[in-house]
Amino acid sequence: xxxxxxxxxxLGSFALAISxxxxxxxxxxxxxxxxxxxxxxxxxxxxxxxxxxSERSVFWFEEVNYLYVILIGTxxxxxxxxxxxxxxxxxxxxxxxxxxxxxxxxxxxxxxxxLNHINCMILGTITGSxxxxxxxxxxxxxxxxxxxxIYATVCIAxxxxxxxxxxxxxxxxxxxxxxxxxxxxxxxxxxxxxxxLPSIYSNDS
Amino acid sequence: xxxxxxxxxxLGSFALAISxxxxxxxxxxxxxxxxxxxxxxxxxxxxxxxxxxSERSVFWFEEVNYLYVILIGTxxxxxxxxxxxxxxxxxxxxxxxxxxxxxxxxxxxxxxxxLNHINCMILGTITGSxxxxxxxxxxxxxxxxxxxxIYATVCIAxxxxxxxxxxxxxxxxxxxxxxxxxxxxxxxxxxxxxxxLPSIYSNDS
Amino acid sequence: xxxxxxxxxxLGSFALAISxxxxxxxxxxxxxxxxxxxxxxxxxxxxxxxxxxSERSVFWFEEVNYLYVILIGTxxxxxxxxxxxxxxxxxxxxxxxxxxxxxxxxxxxxxxxxLNHINCMILGTITGSxxxxxxxxxxxxxxxxxxxxIYATVCIAxxxxxxxxxxxxxxxxxxxxxxxxxxxxxxxxxxxxxxxLPSIYSNDS
Numbered sequence: 135x136x137x138x139x140x141x142x143x144x145l146g147s148f149a150l151a152i153s154x155x156x157x158x159x160x161x162x163x164x165x166x167x168x169x170x171x172x173x174x175x176x177x178x179x180x181x182x183x184x185x186x187x188s189e190r191s192v193f194w195f196e197e198v199n200y201l202y203v204i205l206i207g208t209x210x211x212x213x214x215x216x217x218x219x220x221x222x223x224x225x226x227x228x229x230x231x232x233x234x235x236x237x238x239x240x241x242x243x244x245x246x247x248x249l250n251h252i253n254c255m256i257l258g259t260i261t262g263s264x265x266x267x268x269x270x271x272x273x274x275x276x277x278x279x280x281x282x283x284i285y286a287t288v289c290i291a292x293x294x295x296x297x298x299x300x301x302x303x304x305x306x307x308x309x310x311x312x313x314x315x316x317x318x319x320x321x322x323x324x325x326x327x328x329x330x331l332p333s334i335y336s337n338d339s
Numbered sequence: 340x341x342x343x344x345x346x347x348x349x350l351g352s353f354a355l356a357i358s359x360x361x362x363x364x365x366x367x368x369x370x371x372x373x374x375x376x377x378x379x380x381x382x383x384x385x386x387x388x389x390x391x392x393s394e395r396s397v398f399w400f401e402e403v404n405y406l407y408v409i410l411i412g413t414x415x416x417x418x419x420x421x422x423x424x425x426x427x428x429x430x431x432x433x434x435x436x437x438x439x440x441x442x443x444x445x446x447x448x449x450x451x452x453x454l455n456h457i458n459c460m461i462l463g464t465i466t467g468s469x470x471x472x473x474x475x476x477x478x479x480x481x482x483x484x485x486x487x488x489i490y491a492t493v494c495i496a497x498x499x500x501x502x503x504x505x506x507x508x509x510x511x512x513x514x515x516x517x518x519x520x521x522x523x524x525x526x527x528x529x530x531x532x533x534x535x536l537p538s539i540y541s542n543d544s
Numbered sequence: 545x546x547x548x549x550x551x552x553x554x555l556g557s558f559a560l561a562i563s564x565x566x567x568x569x570x571x572x573x574x575x576x577x578x579x580x581x582x583x584x585x586x587x588x589x590x591x592x593x594x595x596x597x598s599e600r601s602v603f604w605f606e607e608v609n610y611l612y613v614i615l616i617g618t619x620x621x622x623x624x625x626x627x628x629x630x631x632x633x634x635x636x637x638x639x640x641x642x643x644x645x646x647x648x649x650x651x652x653x654x655x656x657x658x659l660n661h662i663n664c665m666i667l668g669t670i671t672g673s674x675x676x677x678x679x680x681x682x683x684x685x686x687x688x689x690x691x692x693x694i695y696a697t698v699c700i701a702x703x704x705x706x707x708x709x710x711x712x713x714x715x716x717x718x719x720x721x722x723x724x725x726x727x728x729x730x731x732x733x734x735x736x737x738x739x740x741l742p743s744i745y746s747n748d749s
Contacts, residue, residue, distance in 0.1 A: 159745075188390075188393060192596050272681070334420075540572060
């Protein structure tokens, strides 16, 4: 299972690096800026998680393969930048895969550190979504997650499912696979049917 | 005293969560965005303090009641969003209460970790005001603290008073109450009489 | 050598504090805002480095002289703000000195913590350049480093040179002096001849 987590984690970083690169290139950043935004998008969430847990060291200090994967993803995004706008579905899938798994690893690490359940879900959501928030701050935009996307809500739900299954005694690989699949499938449904959170402004003048 | 600190700290989080929610709703964020901004405004300062002190774990990992209070504050802000613009004085008072106490806890924690005096005052100011800075960064505004408000200056002065009283041997509850009251009263005076820092641009062409 | 590092480090903070102050005054921040931006620009990079290395405490908690130097730099920038636009060459030199040395200390600290080579270079670049990124985020601009300046690329190259010399067995003061000088000289050449990174958008329609 651990190897599987690393492989999908690397796949997630790869996709997030591409997504970060494309955002930076839209803003006409130079090559260093593109690499930085790619890096921040891919590792930002996990880094904040590791910084908040004071005993943990940052994950990309321990596992350097993340850096190689991000560099490869960024280079591919630069080379194929014109075509990638047409392959947005593949990108979205990778991105969602990464989101699902990152969220689950965040929840799992929260349990390891004996945080309570709400904090585990917050930690999962931070791990899954904070990279995108940092990306948007660095390119000087209001984070898209606060306005258009509801994926953070999906992360929270997925984290909740993980905790429920965990206390039901579901064994190790199934636990992670079910919760990650839940996040991935719900996100695809939500985006496909353009579901958004109920507006809190609907009855305002 | 410790219980008093927790109660007023929770009250402060409650007020800051409302202030964060109102800011996010002005920007038409979705419900997740509103909750996030509320959370960040309420815990941002204390979180940065705990991250800078490498041996400390994040306070809302230890004391989960902060999370409940923030959620309640956010819900109330959403439900009563139309009326709250009229109750801005009550809000301002809560906010100032929280500011005063957070600053004092920051200074106190700095002393516990044997930081020098300037660092204690910086840590207090960060604890009191950084939540608002993060809120403004996330909604893509120049932090209000740098332009219109002088409360950070008030925090620094309050932190200084705490240190003076501490070395005069003032005992424990009075020490905190005096310094927090000082910050609260000075801030109210400053806002009521619209006092601002002397401009450094006055004699510029 | 250690004393030399501290002296040049203080000189670097001094220059970065002036650069931060000037940026904040252009935006008409009040005096507290100017001090904050100066502080963040001067210590931001080293602080992020120390936070990422979970066992390290923040450097300006340990060595308070940084704070004094930053305050002096900020005061001078405020008093002489009209003349400083004409002395931009002196400023640029100080800034580059600080950049060179900070990058090297970042790489060196990375080696001490037994990070791998890529991570050492990343840590050096973060130490050298993140203060400026934070400054630009706080004044609500797209970080200049991502668009106009190539100094981060110079940092990475200088970090690489440090590692090569280190494994060649170059002894302690020469190792740091050579790598820092390399960064400083290359940056001066790059700015003097207006060299920029090859555009990745050149053949785009």
